[in-house]
Amino acid sequence: MSEENVVRRGIRSVKTVVFQENSPTHKAGLVIEPGNWADVDPFLLMAEDFFERGTFGMHPHRGIETVTYVIEGKLEHSDNKTGGGELLPGDVQWMTAGRGILHTEDPAVGDTVRSLQLWINLPNDKKMTEPRYQNMRAQDMPIRQEEGATIRVFSGSSRNVTAATENHVPVTMVECLVDAGETITQDLPGSYNGFLYIIEGQGEFGKDQTVGKEGQVLWLEGTADTEQTEVTIHATEKLRVLLYAGQPIGEKVVARGPFVMNSDEEIVQAYQDYRDGKFE
Numbered sequence: 001m002s003e004e005n006v007v008r009r010g011i012r013s014v015k016t017v018v019f020q021e022n023s024p025t026h027k028a029g030l031v032i033e034p035g036n037w038a039d040v041d042p043f044l045l046m047a048e049d050f051f052e053r054g055t056f057g058m059h060p061h062r063g064i065e066t067v068t069y070v071i072e073g074k075l076e077h078s079d080n081k082t083g084g085g086e087l088l089p090g091d092v093q094w095m096t097a098g099r100g101i102l103h104t105e106d107p108a109v110g111d112t113v114r115s116l117q118l119w120i121n122l123p124n125d126k127k128m129t130e131p132r133y134q135n136m137r138a139q140d141m142p143i144r145q146e147e148g149a150t151i152r153v154f155s156g157s158s159r160n161v162t163a164a165t166e167n168h169v170p171v172t173m174v175e176c177l178v179d180a181g182e183t184i185t186q187d188l189p190g191s192y193n194g195f196l197y198i199i200e201g202q203g204e205f206g207k208d209q210t211v212g213k214e215g216q217v218l219w220l221e222g223t224a225d226t227e228q229t230e231v232t233i234h235a236t237e238k239l240r241v242l243l244y245a246g247q248p249i250g251e252k253v254v255a256r257g258p259f260v261m262n263s264d265e266e267i268v269q270a271y272q273d274y275r276d277g278k279f280e
Helices: 264-275
Strands: 011-016 019-023 026-032 043-052 059-061 064-072 075-079 085-087 092-096 101-107 112-121 132-136 143-146 149-155 171-178 183-189 193-200 202-205 210-213 216-220 228-235 239-246 254-256 259-261
Touching: 011 210, 043 193, 092 149, 112 239, 149 183, 171 183, 171 228, 193 202, 193 210, 193 228, 202 239, 210 216, 228 239, 254 264, 259 264
Parallel strands: none
Antiparallel strands: 011 216, 019 026, 026 043, 043 112, 059 101, 064 092, 064 112, 075 085, 075 101, 092 132, 143 149, 149 171, 171 239, 183 228, 193 216, 193 239, 202 210, 202 228, 254 259
């Protein structure tokens, strides 16, 4: 697409994330609240968590993928499939629950972890796929380097830089570190639904230079254009922002606890399978 024909995305909403104390060891804020399925498709929910060891016990998932980005601290994880490992600041774990997995996430002893966890829906024909983990170390991910900016590509692509991440649902995830006064653009297919979450700093976003600051989520305007579009990010202060965008699925969502399926009957079956030990 030539420069003069590029469709520039605007920002359709800005929300400041509100945090609450869930327990003495856990503070959380919902970046994406569950329930507005069509508006956030293919995403389901996202939380920023501050938590200590023992907050989350072993628990199941089915029908989704979870994408965990560690902002601060050391996060240890274990499960019934791979045996576990650890994530450090800037690392991402892309977990496909598929037909069922049991896992736990725990900060290292004496540590407090600050993380972002996104739930991505799986389409009906992938709900019962085999579980898998993709552990992505920050230092190993492909980088797009610009004047005064570093764009780390965790999934999808940024200009001519592409991640090797395997996706059941097409998703772009990039981390943008932008110096004050610098401007970058991120290309996206026009069909993608997406948002930005600002971890630190302040900037102006989209074609109307919408102001966003630390702790805010900015949703991109949709477009009927099926070719490439562009999102502009200008840092008025040193900026650290994550951009997530993906191809909407357009299917019915039925969510109960850790399971997300397409019907009530499938949810009932998920709980029955869990009780019967079929996630082992």
